[in-house]
Amino acid sequence: MTDLWWHLSRSSGVVATVLIVAALVCGLFFKSRATGVRRRPNWWLDLHNYLGGLAFVFAVVHVLAVYRDELSGIGLVQILVPFTAVGWRWGITLGVVSGYFFALVVFTSWPTRHGSRRTWLLVHLLSIPATLFVGTHAWIVGSSRDEVWFQLLLVVLVGLVMYPAVLRLFVLVAPRRTVSALSVGGEREPASTGGQR
């Protein structure tokens, strides 16, 4: 039972990583207008908001469990200040920096949006490098990094992020007519004029 906090830190870290990727995927699909016809866009946005907050909560659980684990060598200073950890210095630093990024993203969006839209958007985009840092942190410091299931999970998560990310980049680059033709679910129906259907 002395390793309870260690086990909890590992599991909460894995779950937080999955939630972060899920939130990012939902946000990228929503922003790309590629949410399909089965669910309304506001459904995706609501889920994206919730998953982001839930990911932050589980990240806090992960940090608390690491702090409570007496053998981790991670204290308050190592949690708050980058480059102060002994052993896996870069791995821990990436985790600390990604934590700060996610805190910025969450608290500039909840409970209300802060700042101008442009400022808010720039801060919100920090979630992308933060996700990359989280993945690298898990790869370097993760206690399960030598296990096949962990490596497969990271590969799957990378793949899940790549598709909507590429789609979003395509939306940014391609002309609008091409985008509407390629949106999931086919072409959009013409706007109703109020007549009979």
Added chain:
Amino acid sequence: MWMMDSMNAGSSPHVPRSGAVDRPIDPLLAGRPKPQRVDPPSRRRHPARSARAVALAASAASTAGLAAWIAYGEGAFEASGNSESATAPNLPGISPHLIPSSTHAVDSAAADLATDDLVTDDELAAVPDDGDPGAAEPLRDEVTSDDVLARSGTSTLADGVFIGTAEDTEWGDVQVEVTVVDGRIVDIEAIEIPGGRRSSQINGRAEPILEADAVALQTSDLDIVSGATYTSITYADSLQAALDAAALAAEPPGVAGA
């Protein structure tokens, strides 16, 4: 009569067909589509309410389940589950936190010499022979515990790479390789150190501390790293053995036997 007439009349728009219920037609709704469903305010605010609940439940269950599965895989539920921090090392009547490192290192080195377990022949063979006369096999039988006790932290060391003894722990061996340049320790590499997830986590933190201390202080008289008791002790033992080999290699031939 007028009722019979009205029932039989079929051309009037207000005369119902046979079996049909007479329903007045609202002129305001005529020709308009059916009104859409109006969601309650809570559903308008959180359209993905069910998905949110599923995500929360799945996350909590995954965390608990994964922690239990990891613990099971680590043998945490076994009766003989051990961890480096669970019990004090099996030193005769001495708690590790009360042992002055210097005394322990000397006693350990003396014990090693007494059991003729300084540097094995195979380990010496692995040391590159640069023509240094000290690289030959040390006169192990000639070294006594008095010589060990007489050694200070910084004795004359021969240049080269020296491998210490493989110190056994419950989770694996600890063995270090020391690089000496100009009589000073410049690098220490743990060529053997317990693996496994928990040990890797502990030793990944402890090894850099031990190496940094040893290089800075130029001695094997190291403080025990908290939470890495076994690693600290065996690391110091192996390091001392390597330094002993380096010191013996630095002595002119014939002096060790005097």
